[in-house]
Each structure stands twice: as structure tokens, then as C-alpha cells.
Amino acid sequence: MVFDALASGYDLGMLPLEVAVLRRMRRRAFPQVAGRVLEVGVGTGVNLPLYPSGATVVAIDLSAPMLRRARCRPARARVRAVQADIHHLPFRDGAFEVVTGSLVFCSVAEPERALGEVYRVLRPGGRLLLLEHTRGRGPGAWLTDRLHPLWLAWNGVCHLNRETARVVRQAGFRLRREESRILGIFRLIEGEK
Numbered sequence: 001m002v003f004d005a006l007a008s009g010y011d012l013g014m015l016p017l018e019v020a021v022l023r024r025m026r027r028r029a030f031p032q033v034a035g036r037v038l039e040v041g042v043g044t045g046v047n048l049p050l051y052p053s054g055a056t057v058v059a060i061d062l063s064a065p066m067l068r069r070a071r072c073r074p075a076r077a078r079v080r081a082v083q084a085d086i087h088h089l090p091f092r093d094g095a096f097e098v099v100t101g102s103l104v105f106c107s108v109a110e111p112e113r114a115l116g117e118v119y120r121v122l123r124p125g126g127r128l129l130l131l132e133h134t135r136g137r138g139p140g141a142w143l144t145d146r147l148h149p150l151w152l153a154w155n156g157v158c159h160l161n162r163e164t165a166r167v168v169r170q171a172g173f174r175l176r177r178e179e180s181r182i183l184g185i186f187r188l189i190e191g192e193k
């Protein structure tokens, strides 16, 4: 898997984006969640220190090297890291009160199927909270459409112009909030089952 090879340099490579935009968006989103939480595509675990102490977080990722790093993150919440594929989540229907994820649906192979699984494991009324980069708006749409083929050819996995909020709605979620930064490219997407 592509992310196995990226794990060791991932945090350093992401640092400029974290400082420019992501860190602030993460801090707006993830400290607010509580209860039984599933984080999908946890990667090196950047969000784990942000969850409050009352939360119980199951964090999944397909990449074992990414998960090894996530397991070393300090956290106030109770965290269990599990290797799993988002397309086949090993949890019962309605097992979680909240599902979170960041920068995941740009790189999963089948976002529709993955969001269907997320919908299944959320309890009715449960919250979905995503921080994603997506197809931009206005000039941002032009930019992400132009850059997408080159970017995908270079890294082999990450799509720059996915319409993730639309796929969230198609999976059955009610869209509760959508905030965007930098030409609509970075978005906080909140849905409810």
C-alpha cells in the first residue's frame, strides 16, 4: 500500500499545510466530539491528542506503519488502534455515536462504498465529522481540476477534485454544516444519520 512507504516522512511532509490551514481546522473540529467515536484512516494519529478525555476512540487504518505511529501519540481519550479496511468495517451496525476522519476520502479506492460502511456503523442520529480536501469552488474548482491528473500520476493515490460532500449526502447523511477554506478546497463537513 502506498501509505506504508509514506509513513516515516508523512508528518514532516505535511508540516507546511498543517501550519497554513489544517491545524486550525483540526482544532475547531475534533475537540468537540464525545462518546463512542470511530476515526477512519487515522494515519499517524494527528487528531488523537485533540479528543477530550471522555471520548472512547477506535482508530482504524489499512496501513500498519501508519498505525504504529498513531499508537505512539499521546491522547487524553481512551484510544484503540485497529488495522482495518474502511470498505469492510469489522463493527456491528450502529456501534458508534460519532465517526470522524481527515484527508481520507481523497485517497480511499471507493468513497461511495466506504461512506456506506460509515453510515452502517453509526447509530441513528449519530454524527459524521470530516476534514477533507475536495474539489474547490469557483477558481478553486478550475485549479483542482487542472492539477488533479498530474498530482494523481505523481502519487498514485490522492484525488484532488473529489466532491466528498455530495457523496456524503448520497450515502444518506443529512448535511448539517460545511465550512470551507482556501478557494473551497479544504472543508469541514458535518453530517447526521
Ligand SMILES: C[S@@+](CC[C@H](N)C(=O)[O-])C[C@H]1O[C@@H](n2cnc3c(N)ncnc32)[C@H](O)[C@@H]1O
Pocket: 003, 040, 041, 042, 043, 044, 045, 046, 060, 061, 062, 063, 066, 084, 085, 086, 087, 101, 102, 103, 104, 107, 108, 109
Ligand atoms: C492522507 S492520509 C490522512 C491521515 C490522517 N487522517 C491525517 O489527517 O493526517 C490517508 C490515510 O487513509 C488511509 N487509508 C487509505 N485507504 C484506506 C482504506 N481502504 N481503509 C483504511 N484506511 C485507509 C491511509 O493508510 C492513510 O493513513
